[in-house]
Every structure is written in structure tokens, then in C-alpha cells.
Amino acid sequence: MPKGEQFHPLTALVKNESGVLSRLSGLFARRGFNIDSLAVGETKNPKYSRMSIVVKGDRDVLDQVVKQLNKQVDVISVKDLSDKKHVERELSLIKVHASSENRSEIIELADIFDARVADVGKEFVMVEATGSAEQVEALEDLLEEFGIEEMARTGRVVLERSKKKQEE
């Protein structure tokens, strides 16, 4: 990444209505914001969704992303968690080539990363890993040696630590 650029985790509370996701992802695209990942899900209050957005860029870019999001009528609030204590998780399903010889080795490896085995077949093992993006990527690197058939990642979900949110 160029100097000054880094990943910034944002969390946004948005209306849970049709069209909101396309409106906001369209905003990112047309303003040329570089979005590393975007994850959405309903909150405790079904009127709202929480969006976890990881933005790549420098401070000025981040500043514009937050301001442009705030302008949207669908957006209730936006918070930059870069400098705030927060928890960050990503779930990844990784389907790895496996034979009877190396299956146990894969399972052991998964164990070290606190990952689960979600499915076992004759030729594949599906590993379910949860953790920070770095942890998930580290496991992915190691599993690459066995050959990864396919993989699905949720993108990061982020939440600020121990602060009760009144909106939810």
C-alpha cells in the first residue's frame, strides 16, 4: 500500500430497507472509494442493519467516506473504529484437497487455529475458520500447500468494545 494508506474499519448503522445496500455500494463505486470488505446484517432492532466496512486509503479518503455516508438519508450513524478499541472477526469456509494420508494433518492444523472441520468428504475437508482477517489469512496460507479447491469469506465484521448502543 502507498504511504499513508491503511485499512480503516468502519461500522455504520443503516435502515434495514430494500435498496440501501445498492445505494451505499453504488456510492463507494462512483466516488472511487476503495472498499476492502463490506458485511451487512440485521441488528437486534429489525428496523436497522449494521454494516461493517473496511476502507483502504489515507486519512483524507477515510474522512470523505465517513462524510459521504453521513449525507445518506438511510444512514443513522457512522463510526470510524481505527483508533477505537474494537473486535474484528471474519469467518471463512475453506475447501481443501485431502486424502486419507494427509487428512489428519489438515485437521491438526485447523485445530491450532481454533478452526472447525465443517465437512469431510473422500477428497476434501472443509475448514471453518473464525478470527481476525490476519488469522484467517495465515491459516489460508498454510492450507494452500494442500491445494485449496474453493473458498468463501464473509468479509470483516467489526464492533466497538464494551459500549452499549442505544439504537439497538
Place this chain on the structure above:
Amino acid sequence: MSRTQEENQALATREEADREGSQHQEKKMTGARAVIKGIEEEGVDTVFGIIGGAIMPIYDELGKSEQIRHITTTHEQGAAHAADAYARVKDEPGVVFATSGPGASNLMTGIANAYMDSAPVVGFTGQVATSLIGQDSFQEVDVRGMSDPITKHNYLVMDPEEVPGTVKEGFHLATSGRPGPIVIDLPKDVQQGELTWPANGPEVEEFESYDRSPSVDERDVVELAQGLERAERPVVLVGGGIGHADASGELMDVVEEMKLPVASSLMGLGSVDSRDPHFIGMVGMHGSGPANKAIAKSDFLLAVGTRLDDRITGDVDNFAPNAEIAHIDIDPAEMGKIIQPDYPVVGDAKKVLTELKEQVSGGNSAVDGWWKDIKSWFDKYTPEVSGEESVLKPQKVVGALDEMTGDETIVTTGVGQHQMWAAQGYGFSRPNQLITSGGLGTMGFGFPAAIGAQVAAPDRPVVSITGDGSFQMNIQELTTAVREELPVTVVILRNGSLGMVRQWQQLFFDNRLVETLIDEGTPSLAKVTEAYGGKGVTVASEDDLVSGLEEALSYDDGPSVVECFVAEEENVFPMVPAGAANEDFILEENDA
């Protein structure tokens, strides 16, 4: 955006009557009726648009309305531009109707134009029935998706019960904060479906982030005032925000107190009377030499209500390179979008400038010397309009118009050379006296905009300065102007070319004139006007100019068009080549 007391009273009485009525019976009505009722309750009395299949229920109810006058245009783009200009002139929302599919897609250029220039347009579009949505049905287009990037907000209403609240919310959003267009898409069955009008009127939910309207932070203003007082070479740059905030008076209070030179963006023209001694001209690509020079040499730039777009700044790194930048805008996202200001102040220009006036006392004594510099640039950098008398110069047409019309005149333009000559040569003295397409640069805007302006201000003269290219892009609206007997005067600077692009080809593409000469095939636009039933006048030389303009300006029965055959090779100067620093402007042809 304020209602008069009478309007408020009328509204209150109507609301009371409605409440009384609702005690006796539930207010059942169709979605279509609710749209019209909602619009009426907003105080709207004019709608521009074109009927079509999917919006017929709404038009059926519109036909029963005694409050609303509907103006049918010939093309939906014309309706949208008319509503845009109407909104700017009247400082009220402009409303436009269109049917689904092509009706809605034709509307989009006009909506985009309103978005770029922050005009409060509320568009209602018919949509195919909810059961047909998503099936590529006849005249179906995804209006919500399509209008996403060019609206402040938009809606696809899927339930008739949501109509009253959506209409109210739409008007609130269009007119509050930084104004902008709203589009409400209404499937036919939602228009026909039944709903109960809320007993206490529609409620609008609060927008927690949107409505957090910026209250002016006094500390920001104090810091700005201190910076401004320290400045030895200050310049004020105003944009369209002054007009939106109705802040010309407050601006001039500060300017006069501190003897500040004021430059303007295209959209800001008229915010300061062009004859005021503090005014130094338009800034940017075709700005005045003194304005561009002053900003380049300034040590403090106070930008108010402008988004500092690329036609203003040129090369951003060399825009006001030695200046501290103060930026006042109602939209927080404008802070740092183009330039990181040293003094950002988010807020309504009127409030901020009022506050600023309290904080400043007198000007810096060094400003007198600064004015001497600026005056020397006026002598040095004012381009001369030369050439033989036999050829009619476009600048002379604008000059004559300026002399023959007064401050109450509204001027609209299309886009291109004529737009810049109008901006440079006409003496604007009040905000929104110039109605132009600043952001989107929409050729064809001027004539339908003149129609909207004339409807908004029946007693003011409306003149559209346009080109042969721009006029022909919405020439079909002659029908509208004739039908509605609107006495707008169109002054065409006919040079047989798409002149601004031709100018670029001459200057930057080695004079290769590719597809910019359009005279072949262009008919007599005066005769075309006559065929439509308007007044057509031809001006071929300077001798005919004043009499020709007089003949058209005095024609009151409908539209008049003065077709001025002007010097075909004439170009707009000064000019800053794209990407260059503003200071490096070209003053005349030979400089290039």
C-alpha cells in the same frame, strides 16, 4: 425556503378543516389522490410534466385539482429543466411528473442537472404495477436504481399507505440543508390502491444523521475572523450557496467592513452586484484576469458556498498556492473534498456570515496596497473585443442585451461559448438572476429553463442567451412556450458550430475541426419559430442588433427568437487551458 404568512395561514386552515373532517369519517382515498393532496399541502401550485400510461391515475386526480396548474412540455427533459429553473427563481420546490420507462429515463438528464446545481426538484414517476416489476415489462425501467447517483434520495413506493409520508418526506429532503432533487417512483397499482390519510397528517420520521443540521461552531468563526484580519492579500470567493442561503446582504456587510475583493464562481454570479467596486469578476477557466490573478497571489482565500470544482480551481496544487483557505459550506462533505481548508466552517452561509461580521472590525491596512495590485491587473488583463464593424461579435450582442434590460431580468443559458460570454458580459446584480447549467454542463438547458423561469415569475422579463447547438437540443419546447403564451425572448448566438469544442480543437488539437461545424442542415431558426407560432427575428449585422432585440423584447404574445448570425471564428477569452494553473490564462488568440 420560506412560506409567506398567508400561505401558512391557508395551510393551517386547511389542516384544521381536514382534522375536523377526519373526526366524522375515515379519510379513505387512492394513492393517486394522496399524491396530489400531499403536493397541494406542500403549497405547490405548478407542476411540469408529460402524461403517459403508468401515471394516468395521478393525472386523473391532477385534473380535479383547483390549486395546481400543469404545464405539459414536449419532452420530459424540458419538464425537468423547467422545474429546476422554476425552483431556482421562486426559491420553492419545482415539481415534475413523468410516466414510467422512457418518460422517466428522459427525465434523468434534468434530474442530474438539478443534482449538480443543488436545485430542489421533486420528481414523480409512474411505474409498472408491482406484480410486473422485474419482468422487463412494457415501459419498465429501474427508476430508483437509475436515479440513485443523481438524487439526494429516492423512493420506490410499494404500499399505498406509504404515499402520504413519502411525499412529505420527499419535499422535506429536497428543500432542507443543501437542496437537491428527490425522485418518487409510484407503481400503477399503488396509485390505484386505497389508503387512509393519517388523521393528524402524515408524519415524517426523524433522520438522525441527516437532520443533525450543522449548528455553527462559534470557535471556528472566531479563528476564521482572526485569520482574515491578519491577511494582507485576502480574496473572497462566492458560489451558489450565497443565493441558496439568501446571504448577499450578510456577505456585503463583511466585504464592506473589511474592504475585501470578491470573486465569484459561475453559480455565484449576482451574489454580489457586478457593478459593486468590490467585485473583481468570475474565477476559473474563463474567469477574469484580475480574479484569477488575485486568487493566485492571495494570502487568504475565503470560499463561501462553493464546492471548488475543477472549472474553478484548474490545477488544484496551484490554486491559491500561497493562501490560507477558509471554507464555509452547509455540506460537511465539501470540507476537504477538493482542498483541505485551514479554517473549515460548516453551516448556513447567512448564519456564519452574520457571526463573522460580529467578530471582525475594520480591514487590515495592507489591503489598500493589495487593491492597487488588483486595479493594475484590470488595466493589464481586460481582453478587447476587436474586429471590423461589418461582422457581428457575440460579445456585442450580450453587451447590447445588458444595456437594454434591467436588474429584474432573468437570464438563462445553454452551455458553451455563449454561456461564458453571457457570464462575462452581462451585469448580474442579484442571486439567481443567471439561471445556468453550471455543474452538469447540459446543452439545451437554457430554453426550457426560460420557460420554467417565466412561469415562476410572470412579471419579470426572461431572456435566454443560447447557441444554435444548445437551442436545437430542446427546440421542441417552442410548442410549450407558444401554448402557454410565455413571452420569453431567446437570443441565439448562431456561429454554425459547437463553438466551445471547436475552440478546444483550434487551441489544443492543431486546428483539426472534427464534427464541430453544424451549420449545414441547420434551418433558419427564426423561420422555425414563426412556424411554431412564435416571433422570429433575424439579426445579421451590428446595425440590426438593437432594433432586432427591441422587436423581440417588446413582443408579449408568446416566445420570440432573435437569431443573431455572429462571427463564426470568435473564441472565449481569457481562458485557462485544462489542467493549467489559473494564473497562466490565455488572454487572446495569439497567446495560445
